[in-house]
Amino acid sequence: MAIEHPRLLLIDSYDSFTFNLASLCKQSIPNCSIYLIRNDTFTISELLPLLKFFSAVIVGPGPGSPENDQDIGVIKDLWKIAEQSLLPVFGVCLGLQSLGVAYGAQLKRLDVVKHGQISHIHHQGVELFHGVGLVEAVRYHSLHVVLEVGCGVEELAWADDGAENGRVVMAVRHTSKPFWAVQYHPESVCTRGGGLEVIQNFWRLAQSWTRKTGRQTLVWNIAVGNAVGDPWQCSPLPSPHTTPSASRPIVSTAVLELPVMTAATVCELFGVSDEKSPFVSLDSAAQPxxxxxxxxxxxxxxxxxxxxxxxxLSLTRGRHSVQEDLGRRDVWTWLAEFMATKRVRGGHPDIPFWGGLIGLLSYELGVHSLGVASRERHTRQHPDLNLVFVEHSVVIDSVTGRVFVQSLIPDDSWITDTTSILVKASLEPAKTVPPSFKDSPGTPVVTLPDKCRYIARINEAKERIFAGDSYELCLTARTTISLPSTFSVSGSSSWRRYQALRTKNPAPYSAYIRLHPTTLLSSSPERTVRKAPGITRADAEAALVGSTKEVAENLMIVDLIRHDLHAVVGEDVEVKQFCVVEEYETVWQLVSVIEGRLEPGTYGASDPDSQLGWEMLKRSLPPGSMTGAPKKRSVEILQTLEDHERGIYSGVFGYWCVGGGSDWSVTIRSCFKFDGWEDGPTEDWNIGAGGAITALSDADAEWEEMIVKLTSVVGAFTSCI
Known part of the structure; x- marks a missing residue:
């Protein structure tokens, strides 16, 4: 008789793919409930009584080594529980290694690390692989086990790495206990044949063992629920109080047909040249x-x-500022509550922004959300959250040539006045000022990171990867550009520099944001091959899709983002596009698209006022493309390898609309400054740059890649680097 409503206990080792595994189990095992705990939540004596309430245990992947108690926690004791406490267990990656080590297997390093790489898995069609055909599976590991003859654990599947690593164990079973495990990642988006089918086979084997032994799962009770928490599902987040739709304010909008109107022109009409005033512009400077x-x-x-x-939080209007106590809330809850009171109706359906918050969120804000200790700060310059509420806005549609003039203020004459100004400006000859600084006094001083130190840190990062602590580490360093303060006296030098950056490196997600005390200039693409005469799509696909390193990096981040989405929306997450080469104005780029949806009828599914959107943003920070995976362990390692806090760099910038939508871009190919330069002899701009360090990385090539990334930003100040 099948178990109708099985309960699974998933033990997480602080991995960034755990919720992908939970989703795969939900797909594979009908009507199951999954409860998640961390490997350091309980001791084995505390866990044993709870196991009686579960049908099986899933031991998830994770960073580190099964020989390190801090990495493995209670899992090491799970394999040795007494006969009367036994239940079926399925392990993944670290789970397999810990099972092997528990029964005398040798733990070794691979000669050639396999992170984000796909291998053919050989098997004999039995046990976990009963009825399974071809298996192509994604591997994320630098450690592996070599089984000893007669140790009680035997091989079910293997990979043949040839001269690289030889034969590598890929799946095992215990010969007498209900333990099974795989070394590869069945939950990865690119695993074929060894995912759903293998979990289904595990459940078939688990039920067979349960029937044979007569094991009974105890009836659930409140005390167990209090100990392990609620089952994994869509986040039951509270909905902030909102104004009923019918009584919400209406957005006032005027639509103009002005195909010649540019974002730069509108910025200048709105006073962007006044360096002392705040200003925000999110600029689509290139296709798409x-x-x-x-x-x-x-x-x-x-x-x-x-x-x-x-x-x-500090709330500032003009020169007046007050502090609002968060109490027991975090900033994300406060923001959700604030935006719930700002909902409107009647905005134009053809544009994504009607008004709302625009600004910056730092890398350290994400580090804090992960529970990782922030660096000690010697100065407090750039706020970690810096947003402004925009009530007057202009949106330019570069495809249709339409310009949308909007206000959130009822009966606002600003709409009429601005419409007249824009129409008049469109009839005047365009005034263009070349973005050059040759006539400016003083010479910019560019201070690059120390090459020897950076390369040494790359090698340290690779050692941590070889040791199994991370699959990928996005190592960065800071470059500083110093200018005489007189450089900025006449007009807005930061605006002119943004124009130079925009000209040199037009990007679809650019921004000029001046929210004191921070000014940000951003021109933000993701991983790219720079376009040049003669480079065709075929060349770009050969360089990107044909590169094991590039695809592996992209795959790791796609799997990480899937995990983040699953954590908030539940099961319905889909990779709509994987590693497709797209053509931008100045670059070729690998693009993947991941979508997550709440199930219809689920609380929050049709309610943009719910806290789910803010929870998703919180969980996505810091961006996985700027940390590596697993995210938490990678961030902890990077805190020891990098000399400075990142601040604005590798955080995000973007908007949260009063209509409920939002859009945030990763802050790369950017520079930022502290607006206190008038108090000192120089104006200092910071630029962060780096790269994804993997086991395949060449230190000198990574240094050169970082310099290439710097060039487009430094070019806004000088032609030399």
């Missing part, structure tokens, strides 16, 4: 970007700032 958003800020526009570690 479409909409440019320009805010027209007022003296009364609300600016919201927060530093990690503070129990309050």
């Amino acid at each position: 970007g479409r909409f440019s958003i320009i805010g027209s800020l007022m003296q009364s526009s609300l600016q919201i700032t927060h530093f990690v570690g503070d129990g309050f």
